[in-house]
Every structure is written in structure tokens, then in C-alpha cells.
Amino acid sequence: MSTDLPESAVPPPTDSSESSSAPTRRTFIATSTAVGGVVLAGGVIGGTLLGPEEAGAAAAAPSSRVSLTVNGTRRTVTVDNRTSLLDLLREHFDLTGSKKGCNAGACGACTVLVDGHRVNACLTLAVRMEGAEVTTIEGLADGDQLHPLQQAFIDEDAFQCGYCTPGQIVSGVGCIQEGHTGSPEEIREWMSGNICRCGCYTKIVRAVEQTAGRK
Template identity: 65%
Template sequence: MPGAISPALAQAAGAAPALLDVSLRINGTEHRLSLDPRTTLLDALREHLHLTGSKKGCGLGQCGACTVLMDGMRVKACLSLAALAQGREIKTIEGLAQGDELHPLQASFIERDAFQCGYCTSGQIMAGVACISEGHAGSPQDIREWMSGNLCRCGAYDHIVAAIQDAAAVSSSTQGG
């Protein structure tokens, strides 16, 4: 075809790649999206699904404000491609509460005043949920070590650690341990 440009040449010339059909399971609901293959999970959540609880902090995976759970494991959504999350179970802060009942860690954050500006809070809570489920909330030192990938510019770390300890105690008492 005269005048046609190959896809490789178009991409090299700066044209956007073809959209990719992606199916993401977020907070128990299947979402079908057509995305640029370079779209991060964070951008898919915030810009395409309007789930803005996960924050874009550094965009480099260093601050943890974008932390979500993928198959129960903590993940920095700014470093994860949305297309690679297909077939995985993603949980964001919006899916943590059960109806009007807050997750124990959300309630502990309120009780312990574990946030100030709130920008890091969703990432802290999601990482804290993983910290507890992974069995790393046995001591304040363990919590600090396992939460070290989540930064709080306000310095509410003592309150965050206390909230995680409280929620871990609730979790262990409800699990019979």
C-alpha cells in the first residue's frame, strides 16, 4: 500500500502504540479497558477507573503512596504495568472496607491519629495490611523494617506503627491466635 507506514516505523517516529485490551479485576469487579501498553497500574486505576485513593507520589517506587495489593502481596502500582496485572486480583484502599465497616487497620489509623496530611495514608494502610498478613507485625522493630518502603513526609511513624500493632492484635484475636 503506497504511503503506508509500518507499525515499527510509526512507533520509532513517536506515534503511540496500538491500544491493548486489558481486563483487570479490581476490588472484586472485572473492568475491561483499552490501554496504551505502557500504562502503569496506577494510571489505569486513577485515570481510567477513577479510583484515586492510591496516590502518585514519586513515580519511582520509592515513596509507597501508590501501594496496592496484588494477589495479597504489596505492589508499587507506579512500577507495575496494567497489562501485566491481567488475571490478578487487585485490591485498593477503596475495596478494603466491608460496606460501612472499616477494615481494622483503617479504624486503628483513625483511633491512633496515624495520619496528618493524609497523602501517604492509603499506601501506608495497604502496606500495613500486607505487613500483618505476612506475619511481620510482631514487634515495633519488625513493623518499622517491613514498612520501610512507605514514606510519611509528616513523620507520623510512631502512630502508624501503633495502629498496625493494634490491628494485628485484632486480627490475631479474630483468628483464634
């Protein structure tokens, strides 16, 4: 009986010099892991290893100084350039009336007025607010006197859980100022960017109508 192996089963000849110099999968992974650990620990810039403090400073995001008027008060602050207007209001100025809902500009819970126009604060960079005048839900009332639309929301019972209410009211104020209150259908169209999970849309429209002088 023949003991010769078929040609496909015979292992190819090895070159000792080639096998010793070419990296194996195991050595490649080990080397990559070691280098990665060095980069994470100290950081590499321009081929130079940095210490932890230098690496942290190099990785720090740039910041800018911005001055704006919020609810009639001039405010100046230095913020990370990536900070949204919503986070500036909530985390730096402690104005938590504007809510963070979807954080993607789809629900309207964060609506504020910038120079009289409605904007989604979650999509607006704070550094772009230099010289702007911002009005939040906290700035609508005159002392203890509620804004007419705030009172109308109470009169019409235009809320349930209340989470979307600040954005609804601010958006309603903008809608009235823009003159988009010719009919309930027009109000619905121009308020469509504000979502109410409780479904109080009919009463919200009534509140806007009442404030606009239609009732």
C-alpha cells in the same frame, strides 16, 4: 619596505571547481533544517514521505486488552502498553485513593495489593495484570464498616496531611497478612518502603500493632 606577506598569512590557493561542489557550513545547516522540517511535518518511513494522518498512526504506541478484578469487580479495558497500574486505576477506573507521589517506587504512596501481595502501582505495567486481583484503599472497607486497620489509624491518630495514608494502610494490611508484626522493629522494617513526610511513624506502628492484636 617589503610588502611580501609571511608564508603563514598567505591564503591557500582555491580551486573553483572544488569550492562550488563541496558544501559549506551554511548550506549544510540550511539543508538539514529543510529536511528536518519535512520529516517532522509528514514523517518518513522506509524512505517514503507520509501524510500527517499516516505518520500519526505509525507513531501510535501499541495497546492491549487486559481483564482484571479490582476490589471484587471484574474490569476489562484496552490500554496503551506503557500505562502503569496506578494510571489505570486513577485515570481509567476513577479510583484516586492510590496516590502518585514520587512515581518512581520510592515513597509507597501508590501501594496496592495484587493477589494479596504489596506492589508499587506506579512501577507495575497494567498489561501485566491480566487475570490479577487488585485491592486498593477503596476496596478495604465493607460498606460503611471500615477495615480494622483504617479504624486503628483513626484511633491512634496515625496521620496528619493524609497524602501517604492510603498507601500506608494498604501496606500495613499486607504487612499483617505476611506475618511481619512480631515486634515494633519488625513492623518498621517491613513498612520502611512507605514514607511519611509528616513523621507519624510511631503512631503508624501502633495502629498496625493494634490491628495485629498485639495491644
